[in-house]
Amino acid sequence: MGACRLCLVEVAGIPKLLPACTTKVREGMEVQTNSERLRKYRRMTLELLFAERNHVCAVCVANGHCELQTLAYSQGMDHVRYDYRFPKWEVDDTHPLFGMDHNRCILCSRCVRVCWHIEGAGTKNVSGRGAKARIISDLNQPWGTSDTCTKCGKCVMSCPTGALFNKGSTVGEMERDRGKLEFIVTAREKKQWIAE
Amino acid sequence: MVIDDLIEIAEKERAARKKHVVRCCMAAGCMSSDSKGVKEALEKAVKDAGLEDQVEVRGVGCMKLCCQGPLVQVDTNEPGATVEITTGNQGPLYQRVTPADAASVIGTLKGGKTTVQCGDPKDPFFTEQFSIVLANSGIVDPERIESYIAAEGYQALHHVLREMTPKDVVDEMIKCGLRGRGGAGYPTGLKWATVAKTPSLQKYVICNADEGDPGAFMDRSVLESDPHSVLEGMAIAAYAVGATQGFVYVRAEYPLAISRLQTAIKQAKQQGLLGSGIFESPFNFNIDLRIGAGAFVCGEETALMASVEGKRGAPRPRPPFPAESGLWACPTLINNVETFANVAPIVRKGADWFAGIGTEKSKGTKVFALAGKITNTGLIEVPMGTSLRKIVEVMGGGAPDGGRIKAVQTGGPSGGCIPADALDTPVDYDSLMKLGSIMGSGGMIVMDETTRMVDVARFFMEFCMDESCGKCIPCRAGTVQMHGMLTKILARQATVRDLQKLEELCEMVRSTSLCGLGQTAPNPVMSTLRFFRQEYTDLLKKDLYGGPNGNGNGEPKPAPTA
Structure with missing residues (x-):
């Protein structure tokens, strides 16, 4: 992916910043992961994310269990210098088990990838471009009316913020079980499916 | 098809030449001001004047001076000349021709006079040009392959297939010093060499015709005026790198270019210049069209390849570069329209000829x-x-x-x-x-x-904001913020701090974006700030720290009345 640009690192001899997540490690590579410049860019990227949609931790289901929030804490981002855009995004509450709040989405597309590559259902997708991009279900229809959704919940498990949530959870209750997702992906290789 | 067939077509075409050629521009610019009607009227006028055996009315590609269209030029052929039209026998260039003018234009061939606006072909606009890519533009009929063959077309492909090894071709491209015409200027020969030496059973050649810059129409004109030169360039490239399948990725906004390309590909296949066993060699090459759906970012090579594959047009991080892992993870050569159009002339006239044109580090035209x-x-x-x-x-x-x-x-x-x-x-x-x-x-x-430079910067920022694919954050959210700040400056609401913030954000978006679109999006702002900073500071509020003490026009708040 290499899309969020938060893991950019400086590699000696290469003028460009490279994303750590997609760059292959080489023998003798000299990597700076935490320089003044990188810390500044990371903070700015986070500020841009917070200003882009309506990330209000105090009323969010993921408060306290949110990757975006944790990253902002760790980077010392205590305020946002950019103008908040306050876009009006809808909440899709049509699914019997899960909800999707576009206001909290950071378009990381984890839900899309997990839906296509792990579950293989292909329900989730990205539509539109730029600031108007958003996650859709099937042919841009309410999630509840989707024929392809298997209700597996992997998208909810993978969501880093409070954009996807279990119905019935309230502020701060949305804890995610990442271990389950990892188990699904690696269990076959590790022969964990077979009961002892 | 063997070389004799090619020469025969060229000879036949030359023998069929009439005394006068009336060239009527049929590129999109002139077509939009009814050059189609002009061409029909000219044909009728020739018929009415009984000059059918002496005058040919030919629809040609772009005749370059687009602002004065529709353009019509009347030339006199020298019998037996190999090159059809040279600067020596170029006749008057009629401008802003309407269908009603046709009769009087044709009348001049019988000694009549015309009042149609007539330009000077000796104007520096024409004489200072040096044509390689546009050599056939405005001269050959883009809808007839015979016309291109008569202008030495496909001879370079024959030469390459029959007399050169793929390595020779790559060496020739390295020697000529051609650099990619898409913008970045990467040496074309090196790119070809990388694709050539990457082992793979399947390789692809892609022609990037997704020209999306506001105000740019070079690629469109080349495709509309001389599509075969691009096809020939692609075929030579395919032979050099070992590819068997090519794609031309054209934007849907260029319907005329698409239809001319379709015609050209069909004709080339009919003549056996594309397909299997070209020129009775073991070389096979097919070209298909892929039509873009209107996203600027699809001009970026990795996004373009995703789009060709039928996926969402979003870029991916490089490396791996397309030369190693491109379309469907196969080595892929991707070049711009103009780069491919340069290839056949280089092969025909030699790398040294090409390397002699231009500057030390930038060769050609x-x-x-x-x-x-x-x-x-x-x-x-x-x-x-x-x-x-x-x-x-x-x-x-x-x-x-x-x-x-x-x-x-x-x-x-x-x-x-x-x-x-x-x-x-x-x-x-x-x-x-x-x-x-x-x-x-x-x-x-x-x-x-x-022109106000801040307006210009904001215009381009708005363009980038709308065209960002939305994958990476600096480009998706950064362009929105930069656009907002520029709007604020133009509304005279910004302070020195806002300008500092804007500069900081420009630097950050440039350094951290995923693809070329984001990395270069701040350029219009940065360059106008560099040369026209005064225009920005003139629009700032005088109060350094801002605050609600102005009326939005930069004027101080009126003193409170008692």
Whole structure:
């Protein structure tokens, strides 16, 4: 992916910043992961994310269990210098088990990838471009009316913020079980499916 | 098809030449002002005058001086000449021709007079041009392969297939010093060599015709005027790198270019110049069209390949570069339209000939689309290293109505503005880069004194904001914020702090974005800030720390009345 640009690192001899997540490690590579410049860019990227949609931790289901929030804490981002855009995004509450709040989405597309590559259902997708991009279900229809959704919940498990949530959870209750997702992906290789 | 067949077609075409050729521009610019009607009227006028055996009315591609269209030129052929039209036998160039003018234009061939506006083919706009890519543009009929073959077409492909090894071709491309005409200027030979030496059972060649810069129309004109030169270039490239399948990725906004390409591909296949066993060699090559759906970002090579594969047009991080892992993870050669159009002439005339044109580091010529506040709007092709002043003032005729040129914008939304006092800069990749702009694909927008540079910066930022794919955060959210700050500056609501924030954000978006679109999106802002900073600071609120003490027009709040 290499899309969020938060893991950019400086590699000696290469003028460009490279994303750590997609760059292959080489023998003798000299990597700076935490320089003044990188810390500044990371903070700015986070500020841009917070200003882009309506990330209000105090009323969010993921408060306290949110990757975006944790990253902002760790980077010392205590305020946002950019103008908040306050876009009006809808909440899709049509699914019997899960909800999707576009206001909290950071378009990381984890839900899309997990839906296509792990579950293989292909329900989730990205539509539109730029600031108007958003996650859709099937042919841009309410999630509840989707024929392809298997209700597996992997998208909810993978969501880093409070954009996807279990119905019935309230502020701060949305804890995610990442271990389950990892188990699904690696269990076959590790022969964990077979009961002892 | 063997070489004798090719020569026979060319001879037949030459023998069929009539005494006079009336060339009528049938490219999109002139078509939009009814050149189709003009051509029909000219054909009727020839018939009415009984000159059918002496006069040929030919629909041709772009005749370059687009602002004066529809253009019609009347030439007299010298019997037996191999080259059809040279500067020596070019007749009068009629401008802004209407169907009603047709009879009087044809009448001049019988000694009549016409009142139609007539341009001078000896104008510097034409005489200062050096045509390689546009050599056939405005001369051959783009809808007839025979016309291209008569202009030495497909001879380079024959030469390559029958007399050169793939390695020879790659070496020739390295030697000629051609650099990619899409904008970045990567050496074409090196790219070909990388694809050639990557082992794979399947390789692809892609022609990038997703020209999206505002004000740029070079690629469109090449495809509309001389589609076969691009196909021939692609076939030579495919032989050099070992590919068997090619794609031309054209944007859907170019319907005429698409239809001409379809015609050209069909005709080339019929003649056996594309397909299996070309020129009775073991070389097979097919070309298919892929139509873009209107996203600017699909001009970026990795996004383009995703789009060809039928996926969402979003870029991916490089490496791996397309030369190693491109379309469907196969090695893929991807070049711009103009780069491919250069290939056949290089093979025909030799790498040394090409390397002798241009500057030390930028070889050959470059096509520019002149647009904006300039007298002669249209297409020009000049050797690299020609000064901007010569292009804009001598060939372009300067700003209309005695206006003064303020700046020249090159490279579209990825480029920058070059101020009037730097007009003596030679146009090549490195000199433009030093000025904070880029060569880009060749759009050149001239601005006069009435243009506000902050407006220009905001226009391009709005373009980038709308065209960002939304994958990476700096580009998706950063362009929105930069656009907001520029709007704030234009509304005279911004302070010095906002300007600092804008500069900081420009630097950050440039360094951290995923693809070229984001990395270059701040260029118009940065270059206007570099050369026209005063225009920004004039719009700032005088109060350093802002606050609600103005009326939005930069005027202080009126003193409270008692």
